[in-house]
Amino acid sequence: MKLHRIAALLSRHLYLYKRSFPRVLEIVYWPFVDLLIWGFITLYLAQFKAALPNFVLFFLGALILWDVLFRAQQGITISFLEEIWSRNLMNLFASPLTTGEFLAATMILSMSKVLAVSCVTVLAALAFYSFNIFVLGVSLIPFVLNLVIAGWCIGVLTTGLIMRYGQEVEVLAWGMVFLFQPISCVFYPLSVLPDWLQAIARLNPATHVFEGMRAVITAGAFPAHELAWAVGLNLLFHMMFAACKDKGLLVRVGE
């Protein structure tokens, strides 16, 4: 793993942001608009909340954390698509760059995006709804890390599919994470799902993060059990991707 090669890829993407207004919008404007729309809906629904305490906290917290997952996945997949769009993959993979370095660079980019987007959503939630995500306390850190890793896993999976099946599955870059949304239990508890779907949802690391978030808000307790599940599943996913890489499935571009 050579740092100069990772730095080269990072600079390649940072150059893009210098003169691309749509790319800046993606970080600043769209997450802000998301939060604004869903925040006002939440405030409206909260007027009828009598039977559901902490409604606003559940919803806004979930929204901010969902954005972490979404942006982490996008950070990986869009960086890869940028290389496809500019027909640059051959320049990269005919250089000494390794798959590990390529993934490391996209993960750093993804993390930077998550941080930038989170600043926007956290500050907007505070300014518009007096909602402080830090009410989740120290558990926020492992929650966010788990979501970032889950986002990376989905991002790498999507990238692998695009590599394997070509640009015809490119649309997955935007849609893949939403395939996981119904079983991530972002805006509702796991218990509302039918039993058979609950069994599937439990295999998703993100489910345990959102369940954990609700546990903190409701009981104020640190959800060690949920966190252990999320970390364990993420490790399993990570091992699966390492096996994929070993078999060369990640670089079989266009074959």
Added chain:
Amino acid sequence: MKSSLSPFSADPIVQVRNLTKRFGDFTAVDGVSFDIRQGEILGLLGPNGAGKTTTIQMLLGLITPTAGEISMFGLPFDRHREEILGRVNFSSTYVSMPQALTVEENLRVIAKLYGMDRVTARIDDIVKRLEMEEFRTKITRKLSSGQMTRLSLAKAFLTEPKVLFLDEPTASLDPDIAHKTRALIKEIRRSTGLTVLYTSHNMREMEEMSDRIIFLQRGRIVAEGTAAAIKAVYGETDLEDVFLKLARATPPGVKHP
């Protein structure tokens, strides 16, 4: 036409043995073996679909061979990929570079990728040699095809490779720039001992540039030698006539109707 005798050594710097690539039932490259000696320019000739680009892509590690062995600098490619690719580069008409970056930004990224030092000085030098000053700060998307080809060549020369794969490097250049580019390749070869694998559909260019030529057809080597020797074998005075004869020949095992 032929350039003066090259200073290449007898040691092969690239060795290819029984290289084969199958895509399902289709065999793109079929048991190809050849050497390229240090400082030599080897021309790879053949009609469209003959397996030239697939061969180069296997030599660059972009496609995994179905069978066969590749070694460069005495090292097997499959076990020394990073080390080998650090000393190799390529230029192809069919490969682009990030469109939203300027020419200079693209070159800087490539220099970083290969861990080059004195990046600005190297870029200054290659930009001057390829006459790219006027579009150095231009966004890549706005380059003409000839300028894009020069950027691709600059990217290849910037990293000071020991082995260079050039896939139709002058395809979209005007005669003046194409001539200067060929002169630059020969000059760099003379001063650094650069080894080159060269493809082109321009027969005069192939004859001018190549110390030796390999002719591929349907993934197999069907002729090999200097341009003069190949012309003599096929009783032609023009390499283009040899090309037509070989390209239109009935492949072994196929009977005329």
